[in-house]
Amino acid sequence: MTVPVDPHFASRVRESFGRQKAMALIGASLGLVAPGAVEIALPFRDDLTQQKGFLHGGIIGMIADTACGYAAFSLMPAGCSLVTVEYKINILAPATSALLARGEVVKAGRTLTVTRAEVYAQDRTHVATMQQTLMMLAGRPDHPE
Amino acid sequence: MTVPVDPHFASRVRESFGRQKAMALIGASLGLVAPGAVEIALPFRDDLTQQKGFLHGGIIGMIADTACGYAAFSLMPAGCSLVTVEYKINILAPATSALLARGEVVKAGRTLTVTRAEVYAQDRTHVATMQQTLMMLAGRPDHPE
Amino acid sequence: MTVPVDPHFASRVRESFGRQKAMALIGASLGLVAPGAVEIALPFRDDLTQQKGFLHGGIIGMIADTACGYAAFSLMPAGCSLVTVEYKINILAPATSALLARGEVVKAGRTLTVTRAEVYAQDRTHVATMQQTLMMLAGRPDHPE
Amino acid sequence: MTVPVDPHFASRVRESFGRQKAMALIGASLGLVAPGAVEIALPFRDDLTQQKGFLHGGIIGMIADTACGYAAFSLMPAGCSLVTVEYKINILAPATSALLARGEVVKAGRTLTVTRAEVYAQDRTHVATMQQTLMMLAGRPDHPE
Numbered sequence: 001m002t003v004p005v006d007p008h009f010a011s012r013v014r015e016s017f018g019r020q021k022a023m024a025l026i027g028a029s030l031g032l033v034a035p036g037a038v039e040i041a042l043p044f045r046d047d048l049t050q051q052k053g054f055l056h057g058g059i060i061g062m063i064a065d066t067a068c069g070y071a072a073f074s075l076m077p078a079g080c081s082l083v084t085v086e087y088k089i090n091i092l093a094p095a096t097s098a099l100l101a102r103g104e105v106v107k108a109g110r111t112l113t114v115t116r117a118e119v120y121a122q123d124r125t126h127v128a129t130m131q132q133t134l135m136m137l138a139g140r141p142d143h144p145e
Numbered sequence: 146m147t148v149p150v151d152p153h154f155a156s157r158v159r160e161s162f163g164r165q166k167a168m169a170l171i172g173a174s175l176g177l178v179a180p181g182a183v184e185i186a187l188p189f190r191d192d193l194t195q196q197k198g199f200l201h202g203g204i205i206g207m208i209a210d211t212a213c214g215y216a217a218f219s220l221m222p223a224g225c226s227l228v229t230v231e232y233k234i235n236i237l238a239p240a241t242s243a244l245l246a247r248g249e250v251v252k253a254g255r256t257l258t259v260t261r262a263e264v265y266a267q268d269r270t271h272v273a274t275m276q277q278t279l280m281m282l283a284g285r286p287d288h289p290e
Numbered sequence: 291m292t293v294p295v296d297p298h299f300a301s302r303v304r305e306s307f308g309r310q311k312a313m314a315l316i317g318a319s320l321g322l323v324a325p326g327a328v329e330i331a332l333p334f335r336d337d338l339t340q341q342k343g344f345l346h347g348g349i350i351g352m353i354a355d356t357a358c359g360y361a362a363f364s365l366m367p368a369g370c371s372l373v374t375v376e377y378k379i380n381i382l383a384p385a386t387s388a389l390l391a392r393g394e395v396v397k398a399g400r401t402l403t404v405t406r407a408e409v410y411a412q413d414r415t416h417v418a419t420m421q422q423t424l425m426m427l428a429g430r431p432d433h434p435e
Numbered sequence: 436m437t438v439p440v441d442p443h444f445a446s447r448v449r450e451s452f453g454r455q456k457a458m459a460l461i462g463a464s465l466g467l468v469a470p471g472a473v474e475i476a477l478p479f480r481d482d483l484t485q486q487k488g489f490l491h492g493g494i495i496g497m498i499a500d501t502a503c504g505y506a507a508f509s510l511m512p513a514g515c516s517l518v519t520v521e522y523k524i525n526i527l528a529p530a531t532s533a534l535l536a537r538g539e540v541v542k543a544g545r546t547l548t549v550t551r552a553e554v555y556a557q558d559r560t561h562v563a564t565m566q567q568t569l570m571m572l573a574g575r576p577d578h579p580e
Contacts, residue, residue: 021192022201025170047166053289056167057229058210062203066195084202085547086568088233088378088421088523090404092397106419107382111546112520112570114380114419129396129404131378131421133521133568135547144198230402231423233378233523233566235549237542251564252527256401257375257425259525259564274541274549276523276566278376278423280402311482312491315460337456343579346457347519348497355493356485374492378523434488 002075002105004035009074013038016142017070028063030070036105038070044098055095060119064089064130067103068115072134073142075108081142085112087132097122103132111136147220147250149180154219158183161287162215173208175215181250183215189243200240205264209234209275212248213260217279218287220253226287230257232277242267248277256281292365292395294325299364303328306432307360318353320360326395328360334388345385350409354379354420357393358405362424363432365398371432375402377422387412393422401426437510437540439470444509448473451577452505463498465505471540473505479533490530495554499524499565502538503550507569508577510543516577520547522567532557538567546571 006012010033017023017030023040026048031039040063042048042055050056065087073082103117112135119128151157155178162168162175168185171193176184185208187193187200195201210232218227248262257280264273296302300323307313307320313330316338321329330353332338332345340346355377363372393407402425409418441447445468452458452465458475461483466474475498477483477490485491500522508517538552547570554563 016196019196020201021194022204025192047170049166051161051164051287052226056165056207056211057232058203058207059167061206061210061232062201065203065206066201081197083239084236086233086235086521087202087206088231090231090396090421090423091229092399092404094228106380107416109382114382114521116419126397129406129421131380131419133380142196231376231404235541235566235568237544237549251525252561254527259376259527261564271542274551274566276525276564278525306486309486310491311484312494315482337460339456341451341454341577342516346455346497346501347522348493348500349457351496351500351522352491352493355496356491371487373529374526376523376525377492377496378521380521381519384518432486 002036004075006078009035012078013070013074023066026059026062033074036071036075038067038074038103040067040101042099057091060091060095060128061089063101064117064119064128067101068117068130068132069134071103071105071115072113075105076136079141081137081140082134083137085133085135087130089128089130091128093125093127095121095127099127147181149220151223154180157223158215158219168211171204171207178219181216181220183212183219183248185212185246187244202236205236205240205273206234208246209262209264209273212246213262213275213277214279216248216250216260217258220250221281224286226282226285227279228282230278230280232275234273234275236273238270238272240266240272244272292326294365296368299325302368303360303364313356316349316352323364326361326365328357328364328393330357330391332389347381350381350385350418351379353391354407354409354418357391358407358420358422359424361393361395361405362403365395366426369431371427371430372424373427375423375425377420379418379420381418383415383417385411385417389417437471439510441513444470447513448505448509458501461494461497468509471506471510473502473509473538475502475536477534492526495526495530495563496524498536499552499554499563500567502536503552503565503567504569506538506540506550507548510540511571514576516572516575517569518572520568520570522565524563524565526563528560528562530556530562534562
């Protein structure tokens with residue numbers, strides 16, 4: 001198991017997630033927060049759908065991106081922040097139920113961290129898989145500057 | 146200029162976009178609809194932000210993904226639908242204003258279409274760039290089945 | 291464990307790999323061939339390096355792409371072929387030794403298959419991670435047409 | 436037109452490319468070297484092909500990756516070096532002739548640079564498109580250390 005640099009990583013992650021108004025907008029909530037692994041749950045809601053009635057692929061991307069970001073953030077020292085450099089997501093199946101996105105750190109580097117997320121439906125259908133790159137901003141707080 | 150197979154492509158795109166409840170949720174609106182090129186505008190709203198007060202990277206992905214998808218859809222025959230296979234987005238700058246995403250078709254194949262989107266802020270800052278793959282579902286309508 | 295459609299999948303994979311002249315050029319060889327998982331070994335050779343003396347990132351991409359492709363091919367029926375739609379690779383560490391790339395199927399669909407590869411150095415350094423999409427060409431043989 | 440920081444950018448790019456033994460192995464040669472844009476030519480050779488007789492997708496990735504990397508390198512100050520963080524490539528058509536890859540800088544940041552490449556066949560078929568991220572290593576030379 002990965003040992004986090006900051007013993008208060010979980011409260012730091014939860015506090016930061018709580019300030020993500022976009023997560024509140026879509027009804028996403030934080031589940032597991034472990035060192036290098038974070039889960040985000042999303043309900044199925046009609047106002048999150050695209051033209052065929054499935055959850056919008058961009059919404060799936062939002063929760064996967066965020067789960068990855070906090071997985072990376074959990075391993076970082078206090079007092080720094082992160083930016084998403086890029087992510088790539090494959091949509092594997094249409095999403096017609098609540099989802100769970102699990103983000104995990106693949107490699108935590110000094111400057112860059114690479115992560116991955118898997119998104120599953122309630123019936124365990126594998127809905128999406130993401131590969132993501134983040135950059136740590138040392139000494140720049142995780143708040144509006 | 147690309148010649149669309151369906152002369153009514155623009156109304157087909159606008160009608161389909163109008164059924165995307167996720168786009169209504171985030172306040173995105175359709176601008177230009179040309180053969181193989183579609184623009185989507187997003188206002189800056191507080192409820193679309195992440196923990197540092199910037200527009201959420203996943204929201205940027207949503208409008209780029211959708212602009213790309215409708216760029217592809219504009220070149221398709223009536224009576225079919227599309228699914229996003231995958232997309233990859235680089236976030237180039239934090240987004241602190243309204244955005245415009247322009248999606249364009251790079252290659253329209255028989256089964257697969259490859260697209261690209263550029264996202265700009267109001268001051269012309271280049272905020273993001275996306276590369277995306279879609280698959281046409283021939284004979285399957287663009288409605289809930 | 292995934293059950294392959296074609297019981298002769300392993301010989302089909304090995305025969306096809308044997309016709310890849312680009313793999314011979316770089317000295318890559320096929321290791322494990324299991325249903326949905328294929329490994330490719332690459333020696334460290336001076337003529338595979340870039341300007342700093344590391345294995346070229348594109349060479350790493352070649353073996354990961356090929357391992358993914360044959361992982362997908364192992365699950366397909368005889369008499370069809372595959373094309374790579376796209377791949378995305380993160381280089382996690384400079385490669386200064388022989389490598390092993392392991393490709394695995396994430397989702398085998400009717401038309402599209404999504405795969406992943408991990409590339410490791412001899413000292414178990416995680417060198418690269420890839421996410422890839424392939425398309426099956428039903429009824430088109432895996433030979434020059 | 437982008438103004439390069441280093442007036443000797445072109446000779447610096449050509450000298451570095453000349454040390455890429457992997458480029459010599461596949462017969463790739465450097466064409467245009469402009470500030471933020473670099474072209475690489477590849478002959479069609481039988482020993483670069485995959486099992487169906489097309490140029491190997493990984494070889495296409497190699498020249499696109501390298502064209503992108505030198506496009507970024509052309510805008511950097513002397514005395515630093517670059518690493519590829521990640522790239523994503525869509526193969527748009529099978530390659531059955533000599534190729535030309537053109538890499539261009541999309542955004543040159545302080546630490547990260549985002550680039551893009553287009554690969555064309557001799558008959559102007561659009562063969563591939565790439566989106567790539569690189570990281571500058573300030574003060575670390577572009578030579579074996």
